[in-house]
Amino acid sequence: DTEVTQTPKHLVMGMTNKKSLKCEQHMGHRAMYWYKQKAKKPPELMFVYSYEKLSINESVPSRFSPECPNSSLLNLHLHALQPEDSALYLCASSPRGGTGRYEQYFGPGTRLTVT
Amino acid sequence: DQQVKQNSPSLSVQEGRISILNCDYTNSMFDYFLWYKKYPAEGPTFLISISSIKDKNEDGRFTVFLNKSAKHLSLHIVPSQPGDSAVYFCAAGGGGSNYKLTFGKGTLLTVNP
Numbered sequence: 001d002t003e004v005t006q007t008p009k010h011l012v013m014g015m016t017n018k019k020s021l022k023c024e025q026h027m028g029h030r031a032m033y034w035y036k037q038k039a040k041k042p043p044e045l046m047f048v049y050s051y052e053k054l055s056i057n058e059s060v061p062s063r064f065s066p067e068c069p070n071s072s073l074l075n076l077h078l079h080a081l082q083p084e085d086s087a088l089y090l091c092a093s094s095p096r097g098g099t100g101r102y103e104q105y106f107g108p109g110t111r112l113t114v115t
Numbered sequence: 116d117q118q119v120k121q122n123s124p125s126l127s128v129q130e131g132r133i134s135i136l137n138c139d140y141t142n143s144m145f146d147y148f149l150w151y152k153k154y155p156a157e158g159p160t161f162l163i164s165i166s167s168i169k170d171k172n173e174d175g176r177f178t179v180f181l182n183k184s185a186k187h188l189s190l191h192i193v194p195s196q197p198g199d200s201a202v203y204f205c206a207a208g209g210g211g212s213n214y215k216l217t218f219g220k221g222t223l224l225t226v227n228p
Contacts, residue, residue, distance in 0.1 A: 004158075031214055042204055042218035043159065056214060090158050094214070101166075102147045102208030102216060106158035 003027075004107035006091050012113045015081060021110045023074040023091030031055075032074040033104060034066060035090040043090055043106075049074060081114045088112075118142045119207050121219035129227055134192040136222050138205030141186065146209035149216070150179060150190045153202045163190070167209075195226045 004025045013019050023032065031050045035043040048056035049068040057066075063085075065077040074091055088111055092104040120139045128134045138148075146167040151159035165172040165179045165188065172179050178191045192199055205219040 048214045103161050109158045
C-alpha cells in the first residue's frame, strides 16, 4: 500500500481566514513533505519532516505553519494567505533519508483557492 | 540554474508505438533518478527509479536508461496506451541532501488511439 491521503480535496478561503490541510500515511514512512504546485510547473518543496522533526524549511512565509503531531500525520496551518498562494498543495512521504533511495509517494493534493 | 532539464515540453505518439521521454541533468552529485506521472489536478504518481550504479531498470512497460557520462536519462514506454497520456516529470535525488528531489519542468505525453 503506497497511499497518502489528504483532506480536504478542495478549499476556498478568504485572506483573513485560518484553515488547516491534513495529510496521513500508514506506510511507516519517517519522512513527510509539503509541496506547492502551480499549473504547468513542477512541485516546489516547502517543508520536510524527518522523524517528526522539522528538517527543511525552504524559506516559506510564516503564514504557512507546518505541524507533525505523530509519525503518520502532517498538517499545514494557513493564516492570512494571499491570492497568489492559490495552488495545489501536495503532501508526500518517503521511507527515510539516508537510505540511498529517494522515492517519495504523493497524495492527491488539496486544491486551494484564496479569494 | 536548472539542474534537471526536460527539453521537450510535449510529445505525441500513436497507440502501440514506443514513447521516449528524455531528461538531462547538470549536477554530478545526483545519484538517484526517478520518473513521475501526473494527471491534471492529481498528485504525481511514482513510476520507476534508477540508481547511478545501474544503467537500466525495467518494470513492465516502463524502462529507464541512464547514461552517466552524458548526464542523460530516458524513459521508454512500450507499447504506449491512451491511458499513458499525462505529464511526466523527471526528478533527481542526492546532491548532498537525503530528502530533496530536483524536478524537471515536465513533458506532456499524448498517446493517440
